[in-house]
Amino acid sequence: MPFAIAIHPDDNVATLIDPVNAGDVAEVVLGAARSPIRASAPIRSGHKIALRDIPQGGPVIKFGQRIGCATAHIRAGDHVHVHNVAGFASHAP
Amino acid sequence: MTFLGYPRARGAPGIRNTVAVIAVELAVNPLAARIADEVRGAVPILHKQGIGHLAQDQDRIVRVLRGWAQSPNVGAALFVDIGYGMLPVDRVLDGLDAAGKPVSVIDVERLGGLYRALEEGVRLASAMAQDLSEQRREPCPVSDLTVALKCAGSDTLSALTANPACGAAVDRLVDAGGAVLLCETPEMIGAEHLLAARAATPEVARQIEALVVGLERDIQALGVDIRGAEPVPANLEAGLTTLEEKSLGAIIKGGTRPIQGVLDYGQPPLRPGLHLMDTPAGTDRVFSAAAAAGAHLVVGTAGAGPTNRTPVMMGTDTVFPSLPLLKVTSSTRYAQDSPAAADVDAGPIARGEKSVDEVGQEIFQRILRTASGRLTVAEVLGRIGTQEIATRHALF
Numbered sequence: 001m002p003f004a005i006a007i008h009p010d011d012n013v014a015t016l017i018d019p020v021n022a023g024d025v026a027e028v029v030l031g032a033a034r035s036p037i038r039a040s041a042p043i044r045s046g047h048k049i050a051l052r053d054i055p056q057g058g059p060v061i062k063f064g065q066r067i068g069c070a071t072a073h074i075r076a077g078d079h080v081h082v083h084n085v086a087g088f089a090s091h092a093p
Numbered sequence: 094m095t096f097l098g099y100p101r102a103r104g105a106p107g108i109r110n111t112v113a114v115i116a117v118e119l120a121v122n123p124l125a126a127r128i129a130d131e132v133r134g135a136v137p138i139l140h141k142q143g144i145g146h147l148a149q150d151q152d153r154i155v156r157v158l159r160g161w162a163q164s165p166n167v168g169a170a171l172f173v174d175i176g177y178g179m180l181p182v183d184r185v186l187d188g189l190d191a192a193g194k195p196v197s198v199i200d201v202e203r204l205g206g207l208y209r210a211l212e213e214g215v216r217l218a219s220a221m222a223q224d225l226s227e228q229r230r231e232p233c234p235v236s237d238l239t240v241a242l243k244c245a246g247s248d249t250l251s252a253l254t255a256n257p258a259c260g261a262a263v264d265r266l267v268d269a270g271g272a273v274l275l276c277e278t279p280e281m282i283g284a285e286h287l288l289a290a291r292a293a294t295p296e297v298a299r300q301i302e303a304l305v306v307g308l309e310r311d312i313q314a315l316g317v318d319i320r321g322a323e324p325v326p327a328n329l330e331a332g333l334t335t336l337e338e339k340s341l342g343a344i345i346k347g348g349t350r351p352i353q354g355v356l357d358y359g360q361p362p363l364r365p366g367l368h369l370m371d372t373p374a375g376t377d378r379v380f381s382a383a384a385a386a387g388a389h390l391v392v393g394t395a396g397a398g399p400t401n402r403t404p405v406m407m408g409t410d411t412v413f414p415s416l417p418l419l420k421v422t423s424s425t426r427y428a429q430d431s432p433a434a435a436d437v438d439a440g441p442i443a444r445g446e447k448s449v450d451e452v453g454q455e456i457f458q459r460i461l462r463t464a465s466g467r468l469t470v471a472e473v474l475g476r477i478g479t480q481e482i483a484t485r486h487a488l489f
Contacts, residue, residue, distance in 0.1 A: 005443070007252075015249045015250070015253060015332070017443050017444065029445075044332065046249045046250060046331050047249070047332035048332060060334075062338060062341070065284075065287070065337070066337065067283075067337045067338035068335040068337060080334065081329075081332065082329060085335060086335070087334075087336050087337050088283065088337060
């Protein structure tokens, strides 16, 4: 089974180590825990898969940190990348 | 714990013992290169600066040139000067602490032109090389080592394999009393709160916030958005989506220990432990600063395979002659891709075939062996070209 790595329990995305096709079930590894996720689209290895639904404008969380916000509604199993996520770009006041 | 280094009269021992033929400015690059070419054991350190600098950039370049000669890996330094330049060699020599190492200057103007300067340069550098050839490595404490960090071609595996393993290695080095320089200010944007939380003192935390917010303000003042420049196309292709994601993955290579200070570009650390150094992200510019700050070697974590088939790293085409680069690759596929791809492969971490700590120990051991004289792939296969000193403002 293809697998993906989640880093922090709060993460709503995981990094695929193997590529997946639409409909494939990948095993998500988080420490000792394992859980399945069904991919909704083909996703290349190294790219991210959503573990949960993320509403438009909601935070995308990896490392337990916000890495950006959803620019479209993201469903569990979707490919998460520049087409549906934007960074915050600036933190300067 | 020890390694075999070249003891200096003062300060850290060297892990290499090169005669550095340092061009003071770009006009003398060909001469410095020719002198070094004639002398076995000599290396040319060339760069492109020399005209059109505002005072603060002049100060920085002068500090970097001084730092290159002071670098512990340099056993003797020969500055090559045009004689009437914008970067006066007297300013470089003023305050230079060579720890008893020989330092000479040749002045093309005073010597009466290129060919007389070439002859004099070869005379001086060859005497230096012969003298250095009698020096021998001796056991030195690991606490004498300073290691700088760089990542290149970052992909999403970098944050899962190469960077955590590098972090585990540098934690060991810090625990042994060594110094570590985490560079690349642009790749701290979005992760500064985590770095500030690890500051050894409230003052250092303020410096970390000021460093990152200051860079963001500079970018805003230009009226541009850093998105579009970062993450770079190879990062995006490999699955990295935002600068925050890249930064949060990049800082992992700095390990977990408290941050003892924030250093200006090319400024040596005054105490052991983990430090941040203000540099751009460009590989050549990081190496120039690391060498000037007295780093013994750079651990470079390399992702995105095809762009890292070269002996050096993405973003540079040349090795820094007195600064070994130790490459750690994020994926076994990349490690096997080219003989030049990696010194240590962190790829097996992805599938649980090795632990982060195991590969961290491998990297730490490889740091010690490199320090004792083992050549890295970049040293064996890389070419010496022209270095980059990062400046803030260019007039011409």
